[in-house]
Amino acid sequence: MSSVKFKYQDEIYVIQKLVDAVNALCKDMGKSCTCTSGYRSLEKQKIINAQKLAESKGNYQVSSGAVYNSKGQCIAAAFGASNHCFCIAMDVSDEWFKELTNAQLKKYGLVKPMDYEPWHVQLLEHNGISDVQKEQIRDSVLKGVDKDMDVKEFQAITGLTADGIAGPKTKEKAKEVLQCCQGILGIPNFKTAEELIKGTQSSPDIWLPLLKVITYFDSFLMNIYKKMRGE
Ligand SMILES: [Zn+2]
Structure with missing residues (x-):
């Protein structure tokens, strides 16, 4: 059956509703896809930002950790600020997925909030939510992950x-x-x-x-x- 698979097992901690919505889309399209980036721990985000910085000569990093390209577009969010850190974003880099428009995604409750990142998808209902709400979502998704019993x-x-x-x-x-x-x-x-x-x-x-x-x-x-x- 057509569905989304996670490339990295340490990044599967994404809010289930988002995964379900992407799966519903895959099913209708009859196509599978790969989530190349899901949940990012702070450690993982530091690695990714360093990779983004190294990708192109014109890229630069500011003190918050955010990385920008030569056009001044933010290509990697500040440390701890990326929606990937709050379990509410997925990057799906398959060509067919990148071609989808927000008009097509709306039906599934999905949105690509940044037009220059056609792989980055979120739930429409998370547009404009507060940092406190994001933290609540993250904590509920990560509950019990990597937790030792004391x-x-x-x-x-x-x-x-x-x-x-x-x-x-x-x-x-x-x-x-x-x-x-x-x-x-x-x-x-x-x-x-x-x-x-x-x-x-x-x-x-x-x-x-x-x-x-x-x-x-x-x-x-x-x-x-x-x-x-x-x-
Ligand atoms: Zn992303």
């Missing part, structure tokens, strides 16, 4: 007192959860050295008799196993 959150979801301190009860719960996670991930849970040898060695018969001969061989194996599991 001790407090772990305690909250496992029904412990959420004090953020990894005390004995929290550590005990972490062990329980770890076993559950290993089960989900299909990581075997060996309880004895015998189980470990049988489960991991292609010729367990060589090793099993050694358990009876070598003192502490079983403890030795289990200690290595526990270290590898992060216990």
Whole structure:
């Protein structure tokens, strides 16, 4: 089916309504396209602005980070100011897409706000929204992205007192959860050295008799196993 694909996986965090609108357009046109730029983190924007600056000799950058071409047109927004940073813009560089006019896009609730960037598309409803509204959209789209669970959150979801301190009860719960996670991930849970040898060695018969001969061989194996599991 015709749809839009993202070129970079770290840029897929774009408001779903915009992606849906571009997909509806693709479906009607019977053509797929590639989003060459979607969400930009500040780090990514710095890289892109540096690339834009280097593209042509006449291009120049101002202190805000914005890059202009020799005609004085802004070709890369100030750091943190691009609508790409707020998850409300997509760049689609396929030729057929660049040829589309705003009159054609209107039906899908889409607009190309800058006539000199025929690849840059946004939702019509985002025309003229405030920075606060943009921040709200960005925060809702990025919710949960790249977010590690901290001790407090772990305690909250496992029904412990959420004090953020990894005390004995929290550590005990972490062990329980770890076993559950290993089960989900299909990581075997060996309880004895015998189980470990049988489960991991292609010729367990060589090793099993050694358990009876070598003192502490079983403890030795289990200690290595526990270290590898992060216990
Ligand atoms: Zn753009």
